[in-house]
Amino acid sequence: MLTTYSPVEMMVAAAARILEDKKIVFVGTGMPIIASIVAKRLYCPNLLIIFEAGGIDPLLDRLTVSVGSSYTIDRAIMATSMDYVMSLAQRGYIDYGFLGAAQIDRYGNINTTVIGDWRRPKVRLPGSGGANDVGSLSWKTITIMRQDKLRFVDRVDYVTTPGYLNGPGSRERTGLPINTGPYRVVTQIGVYGFHPETKEMMLLALYPNTTLKDVQENSSFKIIVPEKVEVLDPPTIEELKVMREIDPAGIIIPRR
């Protein structure tokens, strides 16, 4: 049976399929929450979800407006503090960090602070929140965001959250934990990884309705395209159903 789906639904499904069972994911506001719940419901029942305000493994049945709300401690195994969960991250317990972003560059450096000049910005964004911590301390960081030439930029206006900084070795040289860094970037066009040697962004998968041309036309930097690029299956009916259940008001998943 053919079903129609929106780009957002494709992104959430693609992201949900990245997460693994028996791992811990530290989630940021919005799409990361929906994708993590979809993953837990359908593919990895033992995925543990952690929120920055202190909620550990709540039984989420709804999208939450805030990563610090009651939902984040709803039937949780622990309701603790920012210090506690951030220390867990620094100690090495967080397998996946899962973030959104306003701008990203080829090395996966993220900006969520300002568009334009820092002193007198064109657009003032909220800042790091917990994003820098998640991007610094998680073993693997996944970013989910819209892709276009203004968002995939040669240099981000401001580095809020570290990717591979200036390339191979620069995370370690600055004191960030070793063997950490950006792992996947999920957009409405495809799924990207990072080249094992150069640490530059590299296409991994397209969607049924996106092309190589879309990839480059929507980026200000050159994205590495390997010989073999996977094409992901569209969202399944189960995935779409769970997304709708979690977000019945259509805050992120558009209602039809």
Added chain:
Amino acid sequence: MDPDEAREWVRKNKQREYISKLMSPSEAVQKFIKDGSYVAFGGFGHVRVSIVIIHEIIRQNVKNLIYAAKTAVHDIDLLIAAGCVSRVEVAYAFGHELRGLSPAGRRAVETGEVEVVSEWSNAAFEWRFKAAAMGLPFLPARVIAGTDTFKKSSSKIIRDPFSNKPIVLIPACYPDVAVIHVHRADIYGNAQILGHTIMDFELARAAKRLIITTEEVVPTEEIRRQPYQTTIPFFLVDAVVEQPFGSHPGNMPYIYAFDEEHFAEYLSLTKTREGTLQYLQKYIYGVEDFWGYLERIGGYRKLKYLMDLEKKRTEPIYPWVE
């Protein structure tokens, strides 16, 4: 602040005596929050946050506050909308999480009315409070390294003398005043938070002055019955203010949910300066106190609905969804 200076301050100014600190919101603000004070609010910006004290600061027209925006949401936004803040240290501000960017906060920074003086991450801010809480000048940490957030903070990077690896040093932060909203407290200030404590365990010890606002005042025997629930002991506390629904329109875990209708009205009105004034007039300047505000937002019927929502007896609505 030097740690010895901070110790001396505690020795001279912190009461160890069991005396009632119960007072009205207006007295608490008059006594402890001055023009130019460095303030930090507990909770999570729109979760378990003392909106009752935010309103009173606005009503008393306190000016030039320096704000610790460690996940500041509706708290800082109201203060900025009313012109009470001049400088901000930012981990998270000017946004309403999933509700989008806040028009009042953005406008203030983009026009230069409010100055961002430094940038932090949430963990970095939390560990600034933790350093102060421990009476230390700084804590080493492995966040913010290599980023512009590090450059815009006042952190340093040194070689760890044990391993020779680079390590970031996060400076302690001692706010002049912290305001923390809790589920229950006694008249002396012994305070219990149900659910996640966010940064408040550390913030309470970092701040010089501490105002506790509480959903209810309970007898000390009640506190002593469950001492493992106590987050803040009385000798850290300078004022206790009782205000049920004091976090409205924010969420208070286990008691009431977000008032999304109210947030929608706020975010829509604050798109313009005229609308902002209209909001402040209707809900803050135009009422005598927080009880008057609670009446104006819909009184008993609305509060009952928010309590039902928190117990999941009804589905939430999100009028700000486009």
